[in-house]
Structures are given as C-alpha cells and as structure tokens.
Amino acid sequence: MSFNEKSHVNLLWRDWLKQAEKKPLDRWLKTWFKQNRHLSRSQKLDLSQAMFAAMRFLQTASFLDAHFENIQSETDVETWDKHWQIADLADLSSSRFWQWVNLLLEYHQLEQPDCLLNLQNQTYDELKTWFEQQVGKLAKEPAAKAMLYGIRPQWQPLLTQRSILNQWNDAEYQQFIAKQLVSPPLWLRLTQASQDKMGDTVKRLSEALNKQGVDAQLTEQGLCINGGQDITLTENYKQGEFEIQDLASQQIAEAVQVKPGQKIWDTCAGAGGKSLAIAAKMKNKGCVVATDLHEYKLAEVKKRAKRAGYFNIRTFAWNGEKPLKLPKEAAQQKGFDWVLIDAPCTSAGTWRRNPDAKWRFNESDTQQQLAIQQQILNQAHYAVRAGGCLVYATCSWQVSENEAQVADFLAKNKQFSLIKQQLLGAPYQNSDTMFVAVMQKA
C-alpha cells in the first residue's frame, strides 16, 4: 500500500463529511470516483467497501472514541446519543476514525478492506487492547450493545416494539441486529413466470450466470447473487430473462394474487418493480394501471415493460390527493380487483443495503411519511371493487408505519376486513425487511 492509497481513504472520508446535505452514498461515490479517475477498479471497490463500513459504524466509532478519551462513560449512552450529531466526527482525526471502523469489522469478523488493514499501527494496537477490555462490559448494557451493531440508542424503543409484536426470541433479535451489518444478496426474479423456484429454467440461468463470472446461488427461496461480475452486463440480463428485485419485494407482489384478465392499480409504482412482477402473472390479459407522483419514474416503467414484453401496463401521474379517475374498463366493473399501495415510507427495512440512509432518518420524517401513507390509503381505497382487495406494503419494520396504519384504516373503513398481515425478510430471510397487509372489501 502506497502513501497515496492511505491518504485516499482519509480524503474520501473528509470529503464525505464536508457535504452540507448528505447525498445517498452510492450516487456520491460515483461522482467522487469520476473526479478521481486514476483509481483502478479494485481500488474503487476497496474504498467503497470501507465507506459502506463507515456508514454502518460511524456513531459507534464516535462513541468509542469519546469513551476511550474519557469524555463519555458507558452508563449513559442514551444521554450521549441525544446530543450526538454526525458533525461531531469532524473533531476526530480520519485515521483514528478508520481505526475504530476497522476494529469493529475485526470484532464482528467481517471482511476488512485493504485500505483499512494498512492503517494498522501502534495506536491501533493500543485501541484494540482497550476495546477488548471494554467490550464485555459494553455488551451487557442493551443500548451500548446495540450500538456495537450500529443501532442508534434512540431507535431502540422502536425496535423493541417490533420485537415484542413479532415475539422475537433473543436469537431472532440478535439475528436482526447482526444482519444490519451486512448487505443482503441481490435477488433475481425470472420474467417468464416460473413459479417453481428450483425448476429447470432457473437452474439453467444460474449455471449460465456462473459461467459469465457472476456468483449466482440457487437457494430454496430463489436465485441470488453474492458478487462477481456486474450482473447487468450478462447476456441473460440483456435478453430480459430476469429482473433484480429483493426477495421481500417479490413476496409483496406475490401477495397480489392476480389472475389473467383482472384489473390492478399499482398506486405508488415507482420504477415499476411490483407492476412488472404482477404483470408477469397476467399473460398480457387484463390491465395494470401504474401511477406515481413522479412522471420520470413512470417513463422507466414503460421502458422496463417493453423490455419484458408486457403490453397491458398503462401509466398515469397521480399524487394521492384525490381519488383516481378510473380508466373505462375499471369504471365499467365498478373498480379494480386489486389495489396495491407500496407506500412511501422511512425505508428503515433497507438500511442493511443502504446504511447511509439510517443517518437521514428522524422522527419528523416519520411523522411526514405517516401522514402521506394515510392520505394515499384514504384516496385509493375507493377504487377497490366489491369483493376486491387492497394490499398495503412498506419497506419499513416500524410498527407505526405498518400494523398501526392498518388498524387505523380498518377502524375507519368497516367495509374492509383483514385477510393477513406479515413482516417479510430479515430476520427470517436474507433480504431487506418489508411489510404487507391484504384487506378485502365486502
């Protein structure tokens, strides 16, 4: 490791800290690498890996340093957290910051990027000796223990609420927080609906991807990718044989048990992940109406539908403020068979994949999201036909955005009854954590 490479990781961290408003890390890194074109592909991968680790542990590193310097005692983690902000990290030298991150990676037996391994020196050994003496004590205190896994103390009551509702035992809770330390794999969904997840088509695809240098793995839940070549460069991707879609997200689409010929409204379609998965089951018969607040996202739906060969998806802009003006065929049958609300939310269930997002999360954002979710539920439910179903989903594990919203909706709309509601993904599966509820209209 040359002096330059060492300084890159420090420079990278300093530049990230300097942003007034923190952009999503993957986009920010892309721009940063464009400005540092001399870096090789493997250096970029190594630096990205370090930055993702930094996002998981940035508060933990800050806490350990304050504790090490005797600024903070481990007994009042919650009080310390109330006053803590990301800007405090500017007072910590970059190399010390990275040493704490590296120590935490080592402690959790996670892969350590080369650029961090090479920052190990005498100070690192001192920090390590101190950490090893302290960690037992820290792990006995719930808030401090969670912080060792990058969980902010103020999120703990929310996590406890989830854990009680789902009756997680200690092992499940531990699994949930441990899973927050690693990104889930990329899950693939075959475009030609092969319901048999271990069938011949998927086996052939898995072999073809492995031959092209992609680390594809066939599991009981389906096909997932753990690294290797860029999957979007493979022939199979170019031919439209599969879509990249998280396992929990696929399960939300599966909760919409549509039949060919039916009418579906995907209210918050975004770039169309669920619309496409739903259309895959319809054999181009019936209609999927995909709406979203943002028209540019709908352009992506159209592009993806064309690539997959689905001609029954129609797109409209809709902002959730008024009921949708029904297309003729849905009006004739007095509504849609299925209305899916894949609601805007805090996205807390995707922090494994996007750990930087957790630092953009705050209570007032949650309140804002709760209000939008209620508004969309209030306006969209009119479009369900008698006997049809409303499916409400989020990519959050927070009870307030999920079971509490459903209970509130059902209390106000007695013509709907709950068929099922379920938390999907981590800790039960190696994916994002999401929620789905199916409600039927009388």
Ligand SMILES: C[S@@+](CC[C@H](N)C(=O)[O-])C[C@H]1O[C@@H](n2cnc3c(N)ncnc32)[C@H](O)[C@@H]1O
């Ligand atoms: C969870 S994302 C949807 C993801 C998408 N269904 C998929 O599977 O890829 C939520 C979507 O809600 C949209 N949205 C936010 N506020 C909205 C509103 N007031 N009315 C309609 N859509 C809204 C966002 O633009 C975003 O695309």
